[in-house]
Amino acid sequence: MESRTIRIGTRDSELALWQAHTVQNKLENLGHTTTLVPVKSTGDIVLDKPLYELGITGIFTKTLDIAMINNDIDIAVHSMKDVPTALPKGIVEAAVLERANTKDILLHKGLDFLDAKGTIATGSLRRQAQWLHKYPNHQVVDLRGNVNTRMQKLKDSDWNGAIFAAAGLERINLKPKEYLDLDWMVPAPAQGAMLVVAKEKDTYCLEALSHLDHADSKICVHIEREFLRELEGGCTAPIGALAEIEGDQIHFTGVLFSLDGKDKIEVSKTIKLEDNKNFGIHCAQEVLNNGGKKLMKKIKASLK
Known part of the structure; x- marks a missing residue:
């Protein structure tokens, strides 16, 4: 049987590394040898523009796609909601891991603002629109960066709260005691799911990753x-x-x-x-x- 070291590409944020380590552990438990290759994405570097202004769907995945096409990495681990619905030529979905919490949550500094005027931060058009639908007299401001950066920005600001995916905060133990479950908010497609991609012709990695696939999660996403x-x-x-x-x-x-x-x-x-x-x-x-x-x-x- 062919044996080689599987190079796992990941963004270098705490959450992305947590996700990559999870895949690494699962592969190593199956007897494979792996190594992590952290890569910075444009989405992490350009923090002063809203995502939709950067004009690339898949801004967080693009850098890893290029690394894979250049043969610097073998597989890449993503939050599935960041991945464009059309993958680059030659790259395929290799595994959808069992899905975590799908909810959005509000981190806040007290909830008395809900019935009055308030300012909420999010970089997502979906969250912005749903918040304004429910609270039309509130203001929504743009918030970018990885989970840690966004939490710090909320702390340093005079905003009333910011919206996060519950799964991201739970994975790296950052979910505070005080938060509000936004169970009325419909999540992003594939929220809470992790996707591993590989090269279409890389039968070794595709076979290895097939054991990580969770059937029900895959159907839903x-x-x-x-x-x-x-x-x-x-x-x-x-x-x-x-x-x-x-x-x-x-x-x-x-x-x-x-x-x-x-x-x-x-x-x-x-x-x-x-x-x-x-x-x-x-x-x-x-x-x-x-x-x-x-x-x-x-x-x-x-x-x-």
């Missing part, structure tokens, strides 16, 4: 990403999606918002698990036919 791809067509928009398996059924909720949160188009459906093929696409088409086409045009025009 693929439905969510199908929904996203069908709606977006490569544009960043306030889109949320969550698929959950209960018994032999899948329940799906998908939303598209206007940037200011005023318009909301939602789809909610339950089907049999075995009927999941193209389910995300059908749900997206329902949104598009329900006013989504017009709304996406408006979003694209205003983000130019």
Whole structure:
């Protein structure tokens, strides 16, 4: 049997390294030899511009894609919600790990502002739109950087709170005692899931990683990403999606918002698990036919 050291590419933030170490441990438990190769991404370096202004979907994954194409790394570990729905030529999804918490949470300095005026920070158009939909008299400001940087910025600011993915904070033990579960907020497609990618022709790594794949998580995130791809067509928009398996059924909720949160188009459906093929696409088409086409045009025009 061929044996070689699997080079694991990762961003160098604390959370990204935690994710890479998790994959490393799982591979080593299966008897493989591995080494970590940390790489800085443009998304981590350029912190003074909102993500959508940088104009690249997949800004956090691009650097690792290039490292893989240049043969500097063999596999790369990502937060799946950061990964564009279309992967570069020659790179494929090798494993979706078991999904963690899908929720968004609010870190805050007291909640008395909720019924009054307030300022909330987030770098996500999806979170911004959903927050403004629920709290139209609040202000939302841009917040960028890795988890640690964003927590520090919140601490140093006069903002009332900032929105984070629960999974990210739980993974590196940064979730404070005081937080608010935003269970009304529909998460980003694939939120809480980790994806490992490899080269399409690298049978050694693909075989090794196939043992890390979690079937139910994979089905759910693929439905969510199908929904996203069908709606977006490569544009960043306030889109949320969550698929959950209960018994032999899948329940799906998908939303598209206007940037200011005023318009909301939602789809909610339950089907049999075995009927999941193209389910995300059908749900997206329902949104598009329900006013989504017009709304996406408006979003694209205003983000130019």
